[in-house]
Structures are given as C-alpha cells and as structure tokens.
Amino acid sequence: WLKEGLAQEKIKLGKKGPEVYPISVQPWDMPGYKIPGGDPHGKGGGQVFTIGNATLHKQTHGNFPAQRYIMSCVYEGLQVPMEAGIRIETRYFTKLLMDPRSKAMIRSLFLSMQELAKGARRPAGVAPFQVKKLGILGAGMMGAGIAYVSAQAGMEVVLLDTDQANAEKGKAYSEKLLKKALERGKTTEEKAGKLLGLITPTTNYDDLKGCDLVIEAVFENRDIKAEVTKKSEPMLAEGGIYGSNTSTLPITGLAEASAKPDNFIGIHFFSPVDKMQLVEIIMGKKTSDETLAKAMDYVKQIRKTPIVVNDSRGFYTSRCFGTYVGEGIAMLGEGVPPAMIENVGKMTGMPMAPLALNDEVALDLAYKVREQTKKDLGDKYVSGPADGLLEEMVVKIGRVGKKAGKGFYDYPADGKKKLWPGLSDLVGKSLDPESLEVQELKNRFLYIQALEAARCFEEGVVTDVRDADVGAILGWGFAPWTGGPLSLIDMVGAKEFVEACDRLAQKYGPRFTPSKLLREMASKGETFYGRFAPNKEKAAA
Template identity: 40%
Template structure:
C-alpha cells in the first residue's frame, strides 16, 4: 500500500490499496478519543472530495485509529463556547453539508466501528452506506445527546428512524441508551458484526461487493408492504404486525407520537425541553421530508444549546469529567495498592450488592456473614444480576461462571488473611462495628485497608477501634449498589494518601462517580438528606397528603418524592440515624414528633412492603392506613409552592453548611454528590449552582422568611449570610 504522508494539521490518514479500496483513518492527535468539531468536519469533507476525485478508487473504509473507540461524539467545549444560536446553526450547517456529501458519495463508504460510536460518531456512521462493528464488549452505539439537554443534530433525528423504524429510533434517541453489537445487528443499526481482528478485512470486502453491485444492504425500516408480507418468518408475528400498522401510515405514526409525548411528559414533568423537541423534529422529517427535517433539527439544536437546562447539564458533564481525572495524593511515592482479594463483612442487601458489582468488574471478593441463609441470599442476588448478561446475550455463559465464581463466602474469617481491602457492611450500630473491626484486624495483614460502609457514624469514631487508623476509611455506597452511581469516600485526619488513592481507584473501576469528603457526622450525603426527609415528615404532620408531597418534589425535578425516598432508604434506617444527627447538630435535627409510631407498627418501607405506600398491589399506591397512626393530623389543601420551598431550601441550606464546615473539598463535589447520590434535580446543576442561579441574597431572604414561620431549622447558614452581604457566588461567573 502507498501511504500518504500525514499532515500534522489533519487527523486523517489515507491509505490506497491495490484493490482500489481507500482506508481513511481518523486519529485525533494528542487525544485519547476521537471527537468531532467544526474544523474536523471541514477537514473530513475536504478529504472525502479529494478521494472521490481519484478514479482509481472503488470505495472507502472509514475507521478509527484509536485502539478502543470509534468517535465518542462532539467536542462539548466547542458547544459551550457559543455566544448565540446563530453560531450553533453555523456548526450544524457544516455537519449537515459534510454528511449529506458523504451520503451522496457515488463510491460506497463503509464504517468500520470498534469501541463507542456515540452522538456525532454514530451520525457519521449513519451517513455511510454500510456499517460493520466489532463484537467486542467495548463496542456500543448510541445517541446520548438528550442527556445533555440536546438532540442529535448531524442528521441523527432524520436518518435513524428511516434506518431502524420510528419506534426503535424514538427509544434510542429519547433515552440516550447504548446499543450492543448483537442488538444493533438485530435491529438493522449495523449490517455485520465481526471479531475485532476481522474488522478491516470485512469492511474492505464489503466495499468491493458494494462497488460491484453484489451486496445490497437490508433495511428493515425501508421494506415495502409486499416485502414484509412475504417475509413469513417475521411479519406474521403480533409485534411485527403492530409495528407495521403503526409506522406505515400517517394515522399510525400519529398514535406513536401521541403515546411518546405522553410518556415524555410523565418522565420529565415538562421540565426538560429536549425530548419534546426531538419528537417534533422527527415528526417534521417524516411528514415533510428530509430537507425540512434537517432544517428543523438545526433550529431545535440551536435553541436547546443556548437553553439554561442544557447549560446546567453540560456543567454536570464537565464536573464528572474533571472528577475522573483527580489523582488524590497519587505521587511517584504514593500509588494505589493492587487489590487481589476484597473482603466483605455482611451478606445483606448492601454487602451482596457490593460483591455483585465487584464480580462484574473482574474483582475477587469473599463475603463473611454469620448466617448461612444470608450467604445463600447473597449468592442468589449476584446470580440474578450477572445472569441477565447471559439471558440478553451480551455475556457468554463461561464469562458468567467466571464472574460468579469470583465470589466466595464463609461464616467465619477464613480466607481474610489474603484480603487487601475489607469493606464492612454490617448493621448501623457502633458497638457491632467496633466488634467486627477488632475481629477483622486480628486476622488480616497489617497492610490491609479497612473501609466502613456506614451512612452516618463518623469514621473517626469507628477508627477508635482500629490499631491502624492510617488504613481506615469510609466507603459509603448507595442502595441498590448496582444501580446507584455515586460512591462517597470519607477520610479522617489520619487516613493515609495510599489508602485514599486505592479506594478512589477501586470506586472508579466499579463504574462509580467518586467524591471524597472529610469526616463528620452524616458526612455530606446523609447530612443533606436529613433536613429534606425531615421536612417531608413535617409537611405530613401539617396535614399534607403524602402523594401530594411527592408530586410537588417531582415537579421540581427530583426523580422520586421524599416520602417514596423514605420508603426506599428504609424508615427504620432513617429512624436509627436520626438520634445520631440530633446529638451532633442539636435542635436543628430534632426528631419529628410521633414518627416512632411507624417503627412500632413495623413499617420499614419497601424492604418489608410496609411503609407510607402499599407495595402489595401491582401498582404502588398510598397506604391510607398510615393516617390512622397519626389521629392528630388534619388533612388539608396546601400550596404547592410552599411545599417545594420547604423541601428545596432545607436541602440547599444544609449543603451550604457542609461546605462551611469543610466537609466538602469543593462545591463541584457537593453538586455531584447531591445529583448522583440523592437525585437533586439535574436541570439545576446541583444545589450550589442552583443557589448561584437564584442569587445567594434571594436564598437568604427566602430562608429568613421560612425561619420566621417554621423556626430554627431554616436559619440561614452563616456562609450564605456572608456571601449575600458581599455579593459572592459559589462558582466564578462569566
């Protein structure tokens, strides 16, 4: 092959084969991933024009030069640099022109995909004439723009429905979900799935066949009624019949859009504009043609990228990206320990969840629980989660067996001598925790790290039972561990840098957003949850119906309401934590009167299917019998705005106090912890960004008004008062 000299200014390399196939490789210099920007799109368009002028070539393979990614999307920094909608429209014009030219190429273009092809990366592939992807576990395809408050704007809203069908496209674009290779093949998103080593060969072969007219891609969404009707193996299945009826005519599509609109409104409460814009843009394209669809796509994108919601969602993206890069005291002399075996104390819901996630990420763990029945339940928990991969055909059974086999268990400390890290997940009782700390340290090596999963007890107090406080740390997981994205790591004044670095790296390897906080009662997340949950209880005692409280919170953007959250966390857990917080923070955390009656009535929440809600029925409904426990409650109408103010400002005020008390290292960590740990509305950017948006002086005035009406629990944090007087903000303002 003759290899073109690579221009330092271009990320594209062209190789011309003797068979007439051009291999165009995208490898962005000085970056670990390929991403699209204005200058790259211009460069690619110019490159494609030069290739097509070469009459010796038969077709093109577009491939990534990165070892583990195709194209991960657009350069978010560039999107955030726009000062006007017009600038955004100019970028989209470039993208549309480039991909329209690519799609119109007389030479066949085959996308050879290995690793993530996301956002603009998938849109590039959609404009190609044929797509082949590797079957590697790192390969995934998706349009995640909705998660940034945007829509796919390089033709994704137009090409995807035409390729895979309306319903499948809506599912992908509205959720931002990633599609695995086998599923992508089944739905027609890709044309072939091959082993990574065969990818380039398969792509080259496809180019030659396409050029010779010997290969015609199958496009399920583009089949005629006759073709579908004669496909007896697929069409005469109820789902296929329904899909065809819904998507093949305007009336059917109207039904699909109508149902999708209702779902979007239910999921977003009308707070996020992107999903509605996605539906509108796709509909315009299907009804009025590609040209009008692309015009609508450009206009909608420009409006969304300049919106406050997208601005805050992009801030979250930048925050999580910077969080992943922090090294936490890792120097040439202090590096994370290698973890060969991780011990887990307690095989309950939390311990089983931790072991399950560790197994899914390739770690060996050993559970210790005094109850053999509980150990059996832990194994069942791990099996149920891991075996889903086999059922859904993205995991081989041999891989499942290897992963489930990485979990061992016993009723004593056998095997713990080899543990490099032990995670304690026993009941929230300091005496019990002290007991297991002493027992564990008697059998593990002197270098073993001990991490407590406590949700409220200060790590310093727990470490008093340890002979090696430098190896002692808190690792606060959230339940269920396999679903909740946050890990809160708590360090004391004696925790060593190596211990911190090791636990941070483990958390990231487990796929968690990791924040590190200083020690203190309740740390950060449990502490800010306390006033929010208590205020919900106070509202209930004030006569506000539980479902009304939950609905008001969800209309703010919380994924679940605080009453539901109490059921999910466990009313008994919150009840046990209450006195600990009250002792540490005084009357501000005084227990809500009469809530002890719930515990006496054995109402612990979802875990025993007895809480504020009735979990016996198919559909979760409020359990009206709760009100009988509180005969003093007089149910009444209550202003929604007042409910929302009491919930929101109690949360934000405590977050400010945590920053004031130096529990947090940064407000960025506070926003990430609140969003990913407790579901604080993402559209606000987090409690600290939201206070900046509201203006701190207005937050103080609101709190002062609430304090006058409801008492000490709303007294503004001193830091807020001082910031208000100075006109300060938590984040630098542009």
C-alpha cells in the same frame, strides 16, 4: 453511474411519464412527497404529537428543556419548507445552549463526572494500588452487592458472615444477577462461572489473610463494628487498608478500634451496589493521603465514580438526603394531602416521591439513626418537625415501611402499593389543596437539600463543588436538571436564593435559615463555581 457518483440527474416516473431532477434533490423536495406517519395536522401525525406531548410531560414534568425543544422544532418544522425547518431547529438549539439548565447539566453530568472518575481528587505522589484480594465483612444486601461488583472487576473476594448460610446467601445474590444477565445475553456460562468462582463465602477470619482491602459492611452499631475491625485488621496484607461502609457513623470514632487509624477510611456504597454509580469516600481525622489514594484506586477498579468528603455525622450524602424525606414527613404533619406531597416531589425532578422513598429506606432505620444521634449529641440535638410523626409510625403503630408491607403506603400481595388511607386520621388535619402553592412546595423540597449541601461546604465536609453536585445527583438522585444543589443556588442567584429561604424560614421554621457563607455570597453577588472553581488555582499558576 449512481454508485460511482457520476450521475448528474435522477428520474422519477410520474403519471405523465419520466420526470428528470438534479441528483442533489432529496425525497422531500419532490412533488407529492408525504411525511411518513402523516403531518402534524393529519390523523396519524396528530395522534403521535398528542400522545408524545403527554408522555413527555409525564416523564420530565417540564424540567428538561432539550426534549421539549426537540418536540417543538419537529412539530413546527414539518409545517414549513425544509430550509425554514432547519432554521427553526437551529434557533431551538441555540436557545437550548443558552439555557442555564443545559450549562449546569453539561458541567456536572459530563465534565465534572469524567474528571472525578479519572481521579481528579486523588492525592499526587502515591504509587498506583491494585486490589487483588478483597475481604467483605457482612453478607447482607450491601456486602453481597460489593462482592459482585468486585468479582466482576476480577478480584478474589472473601465474603464473611457470622453464619455460613448467610454467607452462602450473600453469594447467591451474585448468582441471581448473573442468571438475569445470561437470560438477556449479556454474559456467557463460562464468564458467569468464572465470576462466581472468585467469591468465597465463609465464617473463618483466617480466610482474610493477605487481603489488600477489607470492607466492613455490618450493622450500624459501633460495638459490632469495633469487634469485627479488631478481628479482621490483623489479616491485611502489608500495605493493605481497611474501609467501613457505614452511612452515618463518624469514621474517626470507628477508627478508634483500629491499630492503624491512618489506614482506616470510609467507603460508602449505595444500594443497589450493582446499579448505583457513586462511592462516597470519607476521610477520618487520622486517615492518610496514601490510604485515600488506595481507596480511590479500588473505586476506579470497580468502575464507579468517587467523591471525597471529610468526617461528619451522616457525612455528605446521608445528611442531605435526610432533608428531602424529612421535609415530606413535615408537610404531612402540616396537613398537606399525601398524594399532593408525592406528586410535587416527583415534579421537582427527584426520582422517587418522598413518602414512598421513606418506605423504601425503612422508617425504623431512620428512627434508629435519629435515636443514636440524640444519644450522641445529647442537649445539642435539635428536634425536627418530622420527629414526632416518625416515632408515631414506628413505635406506636408499627408501620416501618415496605419491608413490613406497611408504612406510609400499603403493599398488598395481589396488587400495587397505595397510600395508607389512615394517614389523614393519624395527622388529624388536612389542608385544602387549592390553598397551597405548588411552586412553594417544590422550592421547599429542593431548597432544603441545597441549604444542607451549602452547610456541608461551609463546614468543610465537602471541599470541592464537583463532589457536591455529582455526589448529589449520583448518590440520592438530586434533580439532575439543576446540575446539583450548588449549581441550583448559582442558577437561582445567591441573593434571590437567600431571600427565598428567609421567607420559608419565617413561615416554616429555622431549618430554612441560610448559612453565613450564603449570606456573604449574596451580599457580594458571588457564585459557588466562581468563588470555588475547582481549576482556579491551576489557572492562576
């Protein structure tokens, strides 16, 4: 009867004999029901909530409302009858929906991300393009990662380097990833062997013949990039395109080495390529819409999310990312205790602390990029507060980051990394932590990035609010709870944001000065998603 749904009653054996209840009565409605693990004030339950609450704050730093509300409604709901508990849960859910952080995250991490992944920015009228054979110039970490994800998508990959041993080493990166996948049961020997068979390590440019796409991933040096471009471009198949994986050098300048600059485009990956979801596609001045469409089709083939930006030094992601790590060095130079800088950086919701992130990227790389920028801009270069300290670390004392075992941190072979004790002596001053406002430090980290994102939008480097926000979160890990830097400005309010930045500019320098666009939006009470809504034109039509 129970299986057929015919029973109207159920029987519980009590101490005084059988007790009959309606079939609709749930276990928690029965007399003597005990909560599994104990109630919130019991020994077991109390420990669960105490430890759970500590873990929650450690992981989220209070930035994500959903997790906190879940803990709250469970804690409160377990202390009242079920019907009252459900009402409590409903109220928390409604409160969550009304939270601007929820709206921002849903928009950027769900709606916008899906739209971009499906080709929302792809030019219309261009026939679908499929990369069957891919050439990669440079078998370092980036080239090796691109080879892996491309072979994973079924492409024939030619991995070229100046030395055969280096090319083989690049292929070995895929072997290493596949070995881990096999150990975890995520692939089979047959599939792994097939993927490795698609990657051909070589030093011969003739092996590139017939490539639908060639991606250059060599050192950030114009001369080297120009040389490999001239050697490899003639090997492209008819209708093939050429992409550069540069992270900072302007595409228009690199395209000068190309015989077909309309087929030349920036395809900027992020490390590690197999884990990072974003690909930043950069349009040079002569890049055609057809080339853009083909590049986006390739990104779709490897199942990553593309954003489209226009040419600029550092493009979008590198420009904005640099402000975060640079602000950490600036704080250090002011005498803010290093541990406080790192803790506050993580409290903002960024995935890594700024000084640790500087070490990961490599201080000498940042220094070289800065020197190249100074050389290119000449008198137009504006020095920042981090410049002097960066030069001191790299040039004078040779602490260049994690790869050398010494940077802002020490990296002992037999233990965990720790902040270098000599930082305080290097700076020569140390502020009292009690005299510093944590919220102001958090704002400095977030607002300096949002300001640069707004400048990129005003300059036309980024032309779609979705690209700006999704690119920030996927590209350099901008605090996801904000929905992205432009969403953060909308959340704070343009007027309030501009006023806060003006105060920071007076105290810390012109880098916090709001742009003309932000002041205009502040005066009119506008938002980025109101004034520049991506579907606005379609709606009007």
